[in-house]
Amino acid sequence: MAPRLDAVDLVVRARRGEARAVARLISLVENASPYLREIAAALAPYTGRAQVVGLTGAPGVGKSTSTSALVAALRRRGNRVGVLAVDPSSPFSGGALLGDRVRMSEHATDDGVFIRSMATRGHLGGLAWSTPQALRVLDAAGCDVVLVETVGVGQSEVDVVSLADTTIVLLAPGMGDEVQAAKAGILEIADVFVVNKADRDGAAQTARELRHMISLGDRPNGDGDLWKPPIVRTVASRGEGVDDVVAAVDAHREWLDRSGERDRRRLQRAESEIQAIALEQVRARLGEVGDATALPELAKRVAAGELDPYRASDELLDRIAEG
Amino acid sequence: MAPRLDAVDLVVRARRGEARAVARLISLVENASPYLREIAAALAPYTGRAQVVGLTGAPGVGKSTSTSALVAALRRRGNRVGVLAVDPSSPFSGGALLGDRVRMSEHATDDGVFIRSMATRGHLGGLAWSTPQALRVLDAAGCDVVLVETVGVGQSEVDVVSLADTTIVLLAPGMGDEVQAAKAGILEIADVFVVNKADRDGAAQTARELRHMISLGDRPNGDGDLWKPPIVRTVASRGEGVDDVVAAVDAHREWLDRSGERDRRRLQRAESEIQAIALEQVRARLGEVGDATALPELAKRVAAGELDPYRASDELLDRIAEG
Structure with missing residues (x-):
């Protein structure tokens, strides 16, 4: 017989910073272990400390390189850092991941960094459900900052953004009419804009378009302490501008505390x-x-067309209610 | 007071082929109208006839051009055709749509074609829930074939594939290691492969890789009447090879009927x-x-860390059960 899993002991060891315990816990929550509830109960008292930073953008803007550079910058000032790289399980995007992970390998031997890819293929609604639990593990393990990196496509990405205290939207020049295309949704989700690959032609233009777009969102009579997303330029592959991104994230954290927005977002997230x-x-x-x-x-x-799906749903729910 | 909506009358008019009634019904189901249940009940007896063809692939492979060419080919043989273009509501993909719709405009005045873009932004789970209802409208309106076109990224695309009787996966040469990247998921979902832009360098290579990949999936002792996805080469912008795609879809339909797979898929879809x-x-x-x-x-x-989310969920569900 397999020995019973001791969730409390595993959480104690994760809190001590044992990488294997952290990895084990994430695997357990990701695979919907029968111990999920015990684990959740054991984690609960130790969560709520980490700042969750979402990082998103279209394929090709340099998300992984930026994540890696951010990790380095946060490590330099002594932060413990977690990274969740969320792959929205596309049949078409799987191939890119290997290269990404290789780029992150400079942090692989640093015991102040936990890196984890979350595959969500086949889990219907799996992202909404398992990513927060993995976040709780990293939070309880003492990470000061958890970076959640997602490909900026589809609903799953929007779901992940809803996990974050601070959302960084990455853009790059020369990606077609990127800003134009992005207009519809990113103003609502971005707390910090980063124009990466800022040494390329068109970077100034991209930043200018962004600034214009942000100004359109300005309220004529600012009601109180509003946050205006800053635009930071980086060349992540050389580490340029990355400290400015960290500064922008810090400023946003201060604003979150000051404005009460942090609590509002966390309640929303818990809901x-x-x-x-x-x-x-x-x-x-x-x-x-x-x-x-x-x-x-x-x-x-x-x-067979004998019943419509709404009435079928009613019947099913009635039978659950009857127990 | 607004006049009460007569769902039955609207369905009758849609069945007569009135484009405005069809458009109205799709809007109503998409926006979760209070008449949703009445509409669903009125549609039910007239559904189940259309062949649902899913069309998916990574951005840039030529989905909209292929859809348009397929519509033209189906029209030539007198089919009534519906098109649902599903935009998985990405903040980053919205911009591409305008061009797509313009390309489809050659069919805009053809009363044997219904074209509809489904925006799903903001509807959590909205795709899984509103697309099938829109499909029912087009089915009841007498469409012989409904093409469901999706961008091949993320879970939403997988959900839409689950709607289809026949799924076409589009690829194009020169999209990086497309086939390699796609390996993980597309074999399971593709009934027909189309290598579009087949006049470009690398088309033969892409087809060869696909053929190899398909052969790896072959069972040593074929158990009964298995379907082996054919590979069709097209230059959709010039209409080349499109009749071959139609022929492959027809062959797949015959196999669906013969093997009983069609009923199995439809039951799955209804579930x-x-x-x-x-x-x-x-x-x-x-x-x-x-x-x-x-x-x-x-x-x-x-x-606040006083309660874990699993116990919170239990409490909530208990209170619903108590009524």
Whole structure:
């Protein structure tokens, strides 16, 4: 018989900074271990300290290089740093990851850095549900900052942004009408803009367009202490400008504290987290109704056009309520 | 007072082929109209006829051009065609759409074609839930084929693939190690491979790699009537090879019927659809528990580390069950 897992002991060891305990805990939460609840209970008292920094942008803007440079800058000032690289599980994006991880390898032997790729393929809603738990592990393990790096495409990225205290949106010049294309969504999510590859042609133009875009969002009569996203230029591959990014993140943290926005975001995040877990539980129950026969039988009637899917959903939920 | 909407009348008019009724119905389902249930009930008896063809691939492979060329080919043989272009609502991808729609404009005045872009921004889980309903509208409106075009990135794309009877995966030469990168996921989802831009260097190489990859998936002792995804080469911008794509889709449809796979996929699709609707309903209820105070209060305790999110989820679900 396999020995019973001691979640509390594992959390104690993670808090001591044992990399293997941290890795083990993340694997357990990622794979929905039967000990998930015990682990969550053991982690809870030690969470809420880390600053969560989201880093997102279109493919090719230099996310991994920037993450690596940020890690180096944070390490130089003694911060303990966690990195969660979230791959939104595309059949088409998997190939890029190897190179990314290689670039991060300079930090692989630093015991003040935990790096973890989260694969979410096949987990429906898996991102919303397992990433916060991995974040809790890194938080409890004493990370001062956790960087969550995502490819800037699709809903999953938006979900991850909702985890962050501070969201950095990366752009690069010469990516087509990047700013124009991005307009629709990034103003709402960006706390800090970084124009990477700033030594290339068009960097000034990209920054100018961004500045114009930000100014359009200005309120004529600023109501109180508003945050205006700064624009930082970097050449991440040479480490240029990266300390400015750290300074911008620090300034944003101060603003979060001062304005009360930090608490608001964390409450929002906790709500999303509870919701995601509850929905996952309901999803499991839906499949179990009537010894797992109810859903297939309703589906048969819907496929045959005898029943519409809304009434089928009602029937299923009624049967769960009946217990 | 606004006149009450007559869902049955609207469905009758859509079935007659009135474009405005079709557009109205899709808007209503997309925006979660209060008449959603009535509409779903009115549509149900008329659904299940259309062949749903998913079309996916990485940005830049020529999805919109291919869709447009396929529409033209299907129209030539008298099919009524629906197109759902699903934008997975990325802050970073919005800009590309205008050009796409312009390219489709050659079909804008053809009353045998319905074209609709589905924006999903902000709808959490919105894709899983509103796209199938839009599909039902086009199906009931008498479309022989509905093409669902998605950008091949992220979970949302996988969700949409699950809607299709036949999934076409588009590739193009010179997109880096595209096939390699794609390996992980596309074999499972592709029923037909299309190598577009086949007049470019590297097209033969891309096709060769694909063929090799498919052969690796061959079972040593084929168990019964298996489908082996064909590889079709096209230059969609000149219409070359597009009839071959149609022929491959037809062949796949025959196989779906013969093998019973079509029924299996449709049952699966109905299950997902019912599940998505049920989860959406539960999500709404979660926010309403205790006059909408329960979730924020639990979130407060989770954010403070007093409670773990799993126990918070249990409490919330218990309160829903208590009614």
